[in-house]
Amino acid sequence: MNASASRWEAVIGLEVHAQLSTRTKIFCACPTQFGSRANSQTCPVCLGLPGVLPVLNRQVVDCALRLGLACGSRIAPASVFARKNYFYPDLPKNYQISQYDKPLCEGGQVEMMVDGHPRTARLVRIHLEEDAGKSMHDQTGGTTSLVDLNRCGVPLAEIVGEPDLRHPEEAGAYLTALRQLVRYLGICDGNMEEGSLRCDANVSVRPTGASTFGTRVEIKNMNSIRGVVAALEHEIRRQGKLLDEGGTVNQETRTWDPDRGVTVFMRSKEHAHDYRYFPDPDLVPLHVDEAWLARVRTQLPELPMARLQRFTAQYALPVYDAVLLTESRELADYYEDLARTLGDAKQASNWMMAEVLRLLNERGESIGRFSVRPPAVAALLHLVKDGAISGKIAKEVFDEMVATGAPAEAIVARRGLRQISDEPSLTAAVDKILDAHPGQVKAYLGGKEGLAGFFVGQLMQATAGQANPKLANQLVRAALERRRSPA
Numbered sequence: 001m002n003a004s005a006s007r008w009e010a011v012i013g014l015e016v017h018a019q020l021s022t023r024t025k026i027f028c029a030c031p032t033q034f035g036s037r038a039n040s041q042t043c044p045v046c047l048g049l050p051g052v053l054p055v056l057n058r059q060v061v062d063c064a065l066r067l068g069l070a071c072g073s074r075i076a077p078a079s080v081f082a083r084k085n086y087f088y089p090d091l092p093k094n095y096q097i098s099q100y101d102k103p104l105c106e107g108g109q110v111e112m113m114v115d116g117h118p119r120t121a122r123l124v125r126i127h128l129e130e131d132a133g134k135s136m137h138d139q140t141g142g143t144t145s146l147v148d149l150n151r152c153g154v155p156l157a158e159i160v161g162e163p164d165l166r167h168p169e170e171a172g173a174y175l176t177a178l179r180q181l182v183r184y185l186g187i188c189d190g191n192m193e194e195g196s197l198r199c200d201a202n203v204s205v206r207p208t209g210a211s212t213f214g215t216r217v218e219i220k221n222m223n224s225i226r227g228v229v230a231a232l233e234h235e236i237r238r239q240g241k242l243l244d245e246g247g248t249v250n251q252e253t254r255t256w257d258p259d260r261g262v263t264v265f266m267r268s269k270e271h272a273h274d275y276r277y278f279p280d281p282d283l284v285p286l287h288v289d290e291a292w293l294a295r296v297r298t299q300l301p302e303l304p305m306a307r308l309q310r311f312t313a314q315y316a317l318p319v320y321d322a323v324l325l326t327e328s329r330e331l332a333d334y335y336e337d338l339a340r341t342l343g344d345a346k347q348a349s350n351w352m353m354a355e356v357l358r359l360l361n362e363r364g365e366s367i368g369r370f371s372v373r374p375p376a377v378a379a380l381l382h383l384v385k386d387g388a389i390s391g392k393i394a395k396e397v398f399d400e401m402v403a404t405g406a407p408a409e410a411i412v413a414r415r416g417l418r419q420i421s422d423e424p425s426l427t428a429a430v431d432k433i434l435d436a437h438p439g440q441v442k443a444y445l446g447g448k449e450g451l452a453g454f455f456v457g458q459l460m461q462a463t464a465g466q467a468n469p470k471l472a473n474q475l476v477r478a479a480l481e482r483r484r485s486p487a
């Protein structure tokens with residue numbers, strides 16, 4: 001660590017936009033589907049034509065309430081939509097409908113894991129707003145800009161975090177936890193590359209141990225969690241160096257350049273917009289009563305951190321394993337299915353950690369699309385339990401199950417992989433091997449006991465690896481001992 005890094009401490013607060021996965025937009029019935037032909041999903045409402053009225057989509061509120069309740073936020077009985085006024089070609093109304101001084105959710109927290117330890121970071125608020133369109137500059141190689149308004153009116157939840165984070169890795173853990181949470185809740189696909197989850201990072205530095213905050217810089221344009229961490233690392237170094245050299249940090253917005261690995265000046269505070277917020281006269285206040293909240297509450301799934309803790313307690317899993325196995329709802333469901341069917345949580349987690357996760361990684365596949373389902377895996381592991389196949393053979397069989405979709409039993413039968421546990425035939429094979437290697441037998445009996453392994457190896461070769469390994473060992477030693485004293 002250099003001197004500058006220890007003199008300055010970072011303070012980080014994230015603003016995250018989550019695109020809510022409703023079928024239609026927030027104030028009109030246009031579809032929200034990603035990647036459709038430009039401007040094919042628009043109507044007079046989301047195009048901002050005169051004489052139209054927005055109608056709030058109830059599903060959007062349901063999504064935000066799920067998130068608010070999951071984070072322990074206070075839900076406002078009445079919240080207000082406001083117009084945020086600014087001019088930009090991708091915003092045909094010249095204002096964005098958002099929430100300002102009366103947001104839907106206030107307070108609450110995000111629970112996360114940092115280096116295997118649980119931590120929380122507080123939230124300022126969660127509010128609803130509509131997305132703007134997308135400008136595409138210089139797509140044709142010239143100076144033209146194109147605009148796609150399909151995204152206008154797509155529902156967003158903006159999640160504003162308190163400046164509770166102190167390290168870039170903590171910011172990464174916060175985003176990881178938030179992405180996991182919205183996926184568990186089924187309210188957002190969490191895809192940062194497609195922009196379904198977007199993050200602006202605010203960061204300042206202060207002398208280590210100070211109690212006040214320094215001047216913050218806002219960084220935009222990171223499209224992965226790793227990008228956020230890298231941008232923060234760079235920006236913290238930049239601010240520390242600036243202060244070390246006797247300079248000051250200006251409140252400004254910077255953009256992350258992933259190719260060069262630096263943040264670049266975008267605009268200063270003086271050029272910040274004056275949004276002239278006022279309540280949208282076209283929308284009545286949003287009233288959420290107890291009955292609505294109760295309905296949403298009963299539909300909440302078990303949340304990621306609760307599930308992680310239950311996994312460590314109920315299945316005696318190490319935290320590391322529990323973190324991996326609860327990464328997504330589908331993976332956790334898969335594991336619990338397997339543990340139940342198999343009746344052995346430990347064997348199930350070993351197999352998940354070593355084999356299932358390995359194959360998912362190799363194939364770049366998600367568990368939801370993984371063709372071999374828990375009952376088929378349980379059938380395979382039962383063969384190991386019953387001594388029909390060894391653990392080593394089971395891995396081979398599993399690879400083939402994944403490749404061909406055939407059940408374990410069929411593969412074992414077709415390839416003749418069943419373990420040989422038949423004592424008389426194995427003993428006969430051992431005797432034959434000992435007869436063929438009189439020199440080694442003599443050496444063994446003379447004290448070179450390590451040669452037992454050689455004979456076991458020979459037996460394995462003779463049986464194409466199918467001799468029950470434990471039994472093979474026993475039988476080899478017994479046969480050798482029988483030759484010790486000539487009867």
Ligand code: ADP
Pocket residue numbers: 011012013014015160161162163164202203204213214215216
């Ligand atoms: P704005 O409305 O201009 O975006 P806010 O006060 O709402 O400003 O703050 C936005 C974000 O900035 C929040 O996530 C908050 O945690 C973070 N933040 C505020 N002050 C600081 C600071 N001094 N250093 C780092 N982050 C900060």
Ligand code: MG
Pocket residue numbers: 015200218
């Ligand atoms: Mg901001």
Ligand code: ZN
Pocket residue numbers: 025028029030041042043044045046047153
């Ligand atoms: Zn529309």
